Each structure stands twice: as structure tokens, then as C-alpha cells.
Amino acid sequence: MKFSTRSMYGLRALMALARDHGQGSLFLRDIAEREGLPGTYLEQLMVPLRKAGLVSAIRGAKGGYTLSRHPREVTVLEILEALEGPLVLAECPGGSGCCGRPDACALKDLWTEGSDALRNTYRVVSLATLLERQQVKDQRDMGSWSI
Numbered sequence: 266m267k268f269s270t271r272s273m274y275g276l277r278a279l280m281a282l283a284r285d286h287g288q289g290s291l292f293l294r295d296i297a298e299r300e301g302l303p304g305t306y307l308e309q310l311m312v313p314l315r316k317a318g319l320v321s322a323i324r325g326a327k328g329g330y331t332l333s334r335h336p337r338e339v340t341v342l343e344i345l346e347a348l349e350g351p352l353v354l355a356e357c358p359g360g361s362g363c364c365g366r367p368d369a370c371a372l373k374d375l376w377t378e379g380s381d382a383l384r385n386t387y388r389v390v391s392l393a394t395l396l397e398r399q400q401v402k403d404q405r406d407m408g409s410w411s412i
Contacts, residue, residue: 271348274302275310279344280399282320283336283392290329310348317347336392342384344392352387353380 281296293311297304311330314320321333332339345352355376 268345268349270306271310272345274300274306275314275348276341276344276395277302278307278310279314279319279332279339279392280395282330282332283339283396286332286336290323290327290331292329296330313347314344317343319343319347332392336396339392340388341390341392341395342387345387352384354383355380 277300278296281300282291285291293307294304296302297307311320311322315322318333319339320330322328322330342352353376355372357370357373357376
């Protein structure tokens with residue numbers, strides 16, 4: 266399974282919102298500029314994120330986007346599924362390559378176990394966790410600079 270740019274860009278945008286959580290809303294153009302993302306694409310990504318209840322849009326001069334919940338309460342799984350749909354490794358039964366006998370197929374069980382493991386991994390990682398991981402990496406990176 267390979268995630269699309271929808272997921273990568275969406276996660277980066279929501280990390281930017283999480284970084285500024287509680288400090289007001291952010292305009293998409295500011296997120297796009299800060300993260301080096303295409304603004305028109307971000308506009309498209311905000312639609313499913315808003316429908317999933319992950320972001321809120323505020324109109325007007327002081328408008329923009331905010332997270333709908335605290336970064337600790339927004340999981341990577343929610344974001345990925347809002348942008349990509351259900352995370353499954355194989356569509357069985359009925360998908361390409363399906364044998365047509367899902368009750369007697371060991372592969373179906375394997376795909377289900379893998380899909381469950383993937384979802385469980387992303388279910389326990391929140392935006393707050395990602396921000397903490399990023400801060401550690403940023404500090405490490407700054408520590409390696411020399412003059």
C-alpha cells in the first residue's frame with residue numbers, strides 16, 4: 266500500500282494547524298507557504314477533512330482554518346481515512362485477484378490481519394504525538410549544525 270499526496274499533504278497541513286492550535290485560525294495560503302504545498306490542492310483537501318469533522322472553516326477577514334479538536338484527540342487514522350477512504354490492504358471478496366471463496370481463503374485472513382495492524386498503528390498516533398516527534402527531530406538537526 267502506498268499513500269497518495271493527498272495523505273502526505275493533508276497530514277502536513279494538519280500538523281501546521283496543530284502547531285498553532287489555540288492561537289486562532291490559519292489561512293490556507295499561509296499553510297501552503299509555510300509547508301511548501303500547492304494552495305489550490307490544499308483547498309480540495311480541506312473539503313473531506315471538514316466533512317470528517319477534523320477541521321473547521323471560519324469566514325471573514327480573521328477567518329481561516331482551525332482543528333475542530335485538540336491535537337491529542339485527532340488521530341492519523343482519522344486523517345488518512347478522511348482523505349483516502351478505509352485503510353485496507355486488499356478488497357476481498359470481489360476485488361482484483363479475489364478467489365471468490367472468502368470463507369475458505371487463508372489470504373483473506375492475512376489481508377484482514379495486515380489491515381487491522383495498519384489501522385491500529387495509525388489509531389494510536391495523534392497529531393500531538395507527531396508534533397512531539399517532529400520537535401525531537403528538529404532539535405537533533407539543530408544540534409548537528411556547526412559554525
